[in-house]
Amino acid sequence: MKGKLHPANDETINPSGNESINEIINEINESRRQFIKTGVSAGIMVALGGGIAGRALLGDIAEAAPIPASNGTDSIGFGGIGFDSIPAKLAPVANSVEVPAGYKVELLATWGQPIMPGAPDWNPDATQTAADQEKQFGTHCDGMHYFPFPGRSGPSNERGIMAINNEYTHEEILHGAEGLTGGSGVTIAKVRKSQASHGVSIIEVRKTAGKWGVVRNSAYGRRITANTPARLSGPAAGHALLKSKKFDIQTGGSTEIGTNDGFSAFGTHNNCANGYTPWGTYLTCEENWNGNFGWNAGDVVNTGNALTDAEVNNNHVRYGVTQAGFNYNWHVADPRFNARTNPLETHLYGWVVEIDPFDPASKPVKRTAMGRFKHESAQYAVSQQPSGNRVAFYMGDDERNEYVYKFVCAQAFDPKNRTANRNLLDSGTLYVAKFTSTAVVGKTDTYRGEWIALKPETLSVISNGSGGFYQLRELGHFNGTGVNGTANADDAEVQALILIKTRQAADAVGATMMDRPEWTALRTYNDGFGNASYRYDDQHPLEVYCTLTNNNRRGGGGSISSNRTDGTTGAGSARPPVDLANPRPDNDFGHIIRWREDENYVTATGFEWDIFTLCGDTITTKTLAASYLNTNLVPGSGTGPFYQGNINDTPDGSADFGAPDGLWFDQFGRLWVQTDQAGDATGDWVNIGANVMCCADPNTREIRRFLTSPRNCEVTGVINTPDGKTMFVGIQHPGEDSPASNPTQFSNWPQSQWDKNSAGENLAVINGIAQPVGANIRPRSSVLVITRDDGGVIGA
Template sequence: MSSALHPDRKTNPCRTSSNESNNPSLHDLIEARKLSRRTFLQGSLGITAMAAFGGSLFDGLVKYAYAAPAPLNGIGFSSVPANLYLSAGDDRVTVPAGYTARVLAAWGDSLTDAPHWDSSGAMTEAIQLHTFGAHIDGMHLFPFPATGAAGIANTRGLLVTNHEYVDPPLVNNITPASGYAAAAITLDMIRAQQAAHGISVVEIWKKDGIWEVKRPSAFNRRITGNTPCKLSGPAAGHDLMKTAADPSGTKVLGTLNNCSNGYTPWDTYLTCEENWNGYFSNETGDAVGVSDPQQKQQILAGQARYGVAKGGSGYRWHEVDQRFRADLNPNEPHRFGWVVEIDPWNPKSTPIKRTALGRIKHENAWSVVGADNTVAIYMGDDERNEYLYKFVCANKYNPTNRAANRDLLDSGTLFVARFDAGGSGLWLPLTWGQNGLVPENGFADQAEVLIKTRQAADRLGATMMDRPEWIASHPVTREVYMTLTNNNRRGSSPPSGNNPDGTTGAGSARPPVDAANPRPDNRYGHIIRWRESMGKVDATDFEWDIFVECGDKLASQPHHRGNIIGDDYGAPDGLWFDQDGRLWIETDQIGNATGDWANIGGNVMLCADPSTGETRRFLTAPKNCEVTGVTHTPDGKTLLIGIQHPGEDWQTHYTENSTWPDSGINGPTTASGSPSAFKPRSAVVVITKDGGGVIGT
């Protein structure tokens, strides 16, 4: 999402099949038969997939790429209607008949024995440090080890959630919203905002048939914008990472703008720093303390390439916390924009920023393990005209020794994608000394390639994409999908691209349409997918096609109508496969059913058949929110999703657009047990099928 200031377990629970029939699971079939692409497509599972992809992509025997088949047990619910917000009662989470959605945890709910936050007042740092953070985004459930077929893995786990950003007036209790710009800012106000960012690790359990937060729990903790983190990998200790507060260049305070996420097969959480630039301000256009003119110019050009500008995005942190003055502390921005690894099972562990994965505006970091235990991490840079990346670990994943994987993300090769016409593509290595990544072009070593990842990708001529966001892979075939949310600059005039020398301002280019991004003024977005050569995650070439072009069937312009089969939607963002191969899609648009969204309605969660493209609307959301974050229990019978910033864009009073979740519509809140509606609050929603059963069947 692109926000405005607005234990040692040896199996991956997400690979567990929830096949409720007596038939072999899809995973069993493919692993047993070791099907090649052609053999796979000749089988009953592959017929619809071939039709969807187009036969031309599957000719020849030299490559073996698995195409995603129809979901096991299909999609078994009827679509809910679009939410057009025609009545006050529409400010809610709606799911299909036979399902129940209930609030699990909301911003300000206590994680300890201490009291919940009273949202009628301002949030403070002290309160926020023991309560659930704000504006939930990516999340993952780490189940406790199972003790049998129906063990506690399905009734108890650690829920780890990102808290992407804050609405400062909500945090600091300022009305109207415009009053924040003129308010007297104090360090206490900023510390409360910083504490609302980051990550929550929360033990949850199913007690008396109802999911709830376990309080207290030794596992519950908050990681915030001021939590000490470690820098590791090639860029750790580099001169461009050193500051007066950290002359070693190996320690940094906090993680910020934690958007989507990932997780590793060794059971750690990956949180991704996205729009970190908005907290910084370069007030003077200088880089104080940098005496070499050429280095100063490169630092300032880098700030522009990543969107660091005077005033930032309106948070005003730089006014009272000089760490966020990019002119006075020019290296501090280099310490953000990383993938951060967290061990949820060790409450005393230090979060680690893994610099080998590159510095961008990370959306998520999706790991895929190859047949030979090679690990690849796929990542999108969420801004208009940015790129798709893949990191391949140098060493193999060890499934029998968790400790052996501790630093697996510190060494490997980072690649950026080039999508060629005709459905082929290449992974271009971002390796120092190759392809122009040399000192005379501003890259003194591999550390600088990683600190200046965007500029390195510019130099290699990677394909500019329409806001690369979430990435997800099929649980068996390893086919990979990515959402491209929108790009209103695509195909506009005068045409321009990202300069090879890395001097283009963030998001400012106007690229022409291309094969992978085929629509001008791409306001509704699309989803692209690819299959690695020979099915190997470390391949350097791949085949791709477009899964869907989103849109409104009633739009006046043909190129805005898309080719959706089923329910219309736009601005695809969250993306996730369940254990049976159903593709779940979450959207992020204005969320009030106006303008371009008058026919589509508010934000939603949909379910798609990857073999046919059929899409059904599973969930509609409260007003002016984003649907984001998704995870489930190993048996597939409990789904958890996030509702972020309900009621966004209010002007006069906090509740003018939404009172969710304290309206009580989706069950009483965990904070008070009764409606209060002091402020709309981001929350995690738990969804179950009445009477039990796998979600989506």
């Protein structure tokens, strides 16, 4: 998500002979229903320069009593926190992962590890080819999910399929000594390797004789890359704006062979957070996809239609597609990624992609009904309603001053009819959130919000000059004319354009600009409520949390501006004023917001919201920005004026963190928060230290630090086994910013900490010699496996 290159489903075919997801689900049908009854469903998402005094404060282990499990109104549906906060990792940051006493952390999977038949071992000098990488674990792991096989008495805690996003690449580390910087030395071989490193890794994992490992020759092992055939479905599929040039993609290059039909695409990349469905498929979210496009000097958009050219150029501006991109330079060797000569290709990205993890022959499906933006996550909730088990997915658009969305499926979910569920994501209503300042009577710092449907008949906030407002179907972006004032196109065409230009639609209806909305998480309960049973009540509300990572373009420090309602604002270029939902200017450390749906129904169009926590540094040495004047703060927000935040920890400052990103509730009601900042414990982070994963009590808001990370990395992606006794956590881009000439300049993790993975296999072998702990081996993004020494539940 941050990173040097990042500013801050399937068809019913199964020729492989493997069990399909339908067959797997049917096998575990009875045990799964029993798990649902007991509130332990396998489907639960488990996806999250100070002075001496200051250093002493943050260096001490917090001596706090265990937070009890549910035993009263103050701890409803909560499994308790049974560990003490571990110390912050201050400069110089050690290249290791730490967890509390009584826990064990090991390495499960790492970049370049073989995951399917025919895959070669990883080369420490990074000389593997694109063909090699297509059979190896990808780079920069991110969101993930564990899909259990059926066990003897329910879903297995010792064997499963893991789907793991591979978000992006550090090109200097990926390509060995050659590097790939600033367009220098760009070749199709390097571009293909980079494309093969992106996407999703699907691996089989097993616990054998007490040790977890990746099944190297698993028939389920699969890589989905930037070149994997995929299809589009839903209301926008087949639209003219999705009919890009068609290419024959070969190892040595891409050759134009015609025009796509608007229903097909190739690949997925910049896959950040994730989700999964109650019918057992994986959702991967395309986030910073714009950065992989670019164009050469002199290239222009010329589709042969002036209106289409204008639409494309507007979309490039609104979605941040630029000539240089993020300096991947794929377009230099692969014309498919030239955003000027193949401009419609950009419209094939920015979607939620559904994948069947149990069928390697299935095609990923881009579900257009869920909207097109920089998708960060897609977490589902099911609520029992008079109209059936209704399903919604909650999503953030990860860019400064973008929006929060939800998608409500048109049809109810039927757990007894698998076939009927397979296309639920193709029809429904996409909503965008407006967080209002209307206070809720009797609740402190709690306010009303509304979900605005992005449909043709929805009123915009754009005046029609006659005392009213245009409907979306009357706006030039969506009516097929480029000019406001007429409903020229039929509603199917309008809806397709709304979904392709989701940001412009959200601009037009006056949605609330947020401080980089990233992961969402549905609150769970350990007493049988929530998605364990699809039941909610006032004591167990349908409550969704969202990380707002940061925003250096909020309030003060420049002229105030908002996303223009005509949809022409450049991505991330506005500077809106502070508001109740985003109360701090220059929001360096970020915050977490939450909302509760009216009537505890996913179909609600209203909600209550409050801020769960303002992240910060209790003993900050940061120079306060000029924008941090009391007069610039929102009256009544209850936030305090400075960077300290209001994290609830004991002792004060013992769990400080900033830049919240990953977010996930385990099945026992614990909220896990992961962070994404510089990770070197310098500058603004001198007291907070390296990136972390914390655990929070959603009732009292108490937070404890559980994990600290190596230097220059992000902690992202988390899931556990159905019994909660094994946790998987991602460490992304350790040692980032190291040059190609010295890839270990900032880190040699994980070799700095281990010479073998959790299965006992050597991490790095050179000339037949296994390399020891501490060897000078380039850093590798990896997935950890965490257990307790006593075999208990993680966090309890």
